Amino acid sequence: MLPRIICLAVGYVCGLFQTSYIYGKKSGIDIREHGSGNAGTTNALRTLGKKAGALTLLGDCLKCVLAVVLARLLFGGHQETDLLALELYAGAGCILGHNFPFYLKFKGGKGIAASVGLLLAFDIRIFPICAVLFFATFFLTHYVSLSSLLAYLGFLISVVVFGQMGMLDCTQPVLWEIYGLSAGLTALAYWRHRQNIVRLVHGNENKIYLGKKR
Template sequence: MLVIQYALVILAGYLLGSIPFGYIVGRMKGVDVREYGSGRTGGTNVLRSAGKLPAAVTICGDLAKGVVAVLLGRTLLGTELAAALAGVGAVVGHNWPVFVGFRGGAGTATSMGGYFVLAPIPTVIVGVFSAIVGFGVLRYASVTSILICLLMTPALLIGALFFDQPLEYLAYSLTVGTIVLLSHRPNIRRLLKGTERRIGEPAKKIVEEEA
């Protein structure tokens, strides 16, 4: 019975994560963001294809999916394992949403929403540092996402070893970090080639993948 309950929590997180905010706000602007740039529904591609306000709405919505999923899992079953599993489900749903043909985003904002509920202090520290380097200095959205993936797991490992944070948080980070990092493989290749688009460059009609 408990296994079924946890499975339902994951499913609930997945369905919540599948809400395609980027696609919805793009459509409200008369744009199908899946036809531009990376074809993804995340904030970066919405920024390039639909503008700043739709991108801001998308990012807030995607963050909220992670927040609500983790809180929902914790509330329904009362365990940190349920919270972490619901958060993982939300990231999977965001990346492969059932409502729009399994074509979603890369999962950064949704994973950060989950991180914030589980471990707010390291999330804020890592998030601010990554944003300063990625957005502020290098002007690559993908660098911000990659840094978050690379830094959150060590941060939560420290929390588990020295501050009695639940191991479920570390497991969440290892899982969603891997998902998000793998989703950024095209970006990593372009960064190595020096062809990655910087923040502010407009999206062209769909030709390539990017964050």
């Protein structure tokens, strides 16, 4: 249990690096007081432009990669059977730190960019599945929220399928733990997007166009 708590704590500390908030402060604004009020990639893109959006995506992605790598360095030598679970705990901690930073009164982002980093570091084979789901949905609908939610659902399904096919190289008890964590992260993403879901249902969700809208 202690290694799991350590990984959660390490991840949470990594997640406290709020890229969009720091970028916004350098530009003289608090990103949480503009646009959707969310300290994440989409709001940075809408409020501060493409450069801010790209840097936020990169920064939030890399901090989750760092969290997973630190877990691997700390426990990779003597916890091989549980290592994948420990990496996921670190990623989950990073997403929690991103979403609920204590020094910003627990008002952060929604964890999607950080989750991209988790995908890259946790199991690179799942990343293209989620990427295809995200971009196919985005270019068809231009809804970032819907694209993110479907990609997260793809993540959960892929983890379970990979695990049951023996592709994650874990014992069954560890697999159940990984499934539970993955389901918890997916539920958190849907909860953080609850207002977006309401707007999607009512047909008034904001769209994002990467180029000039025709």
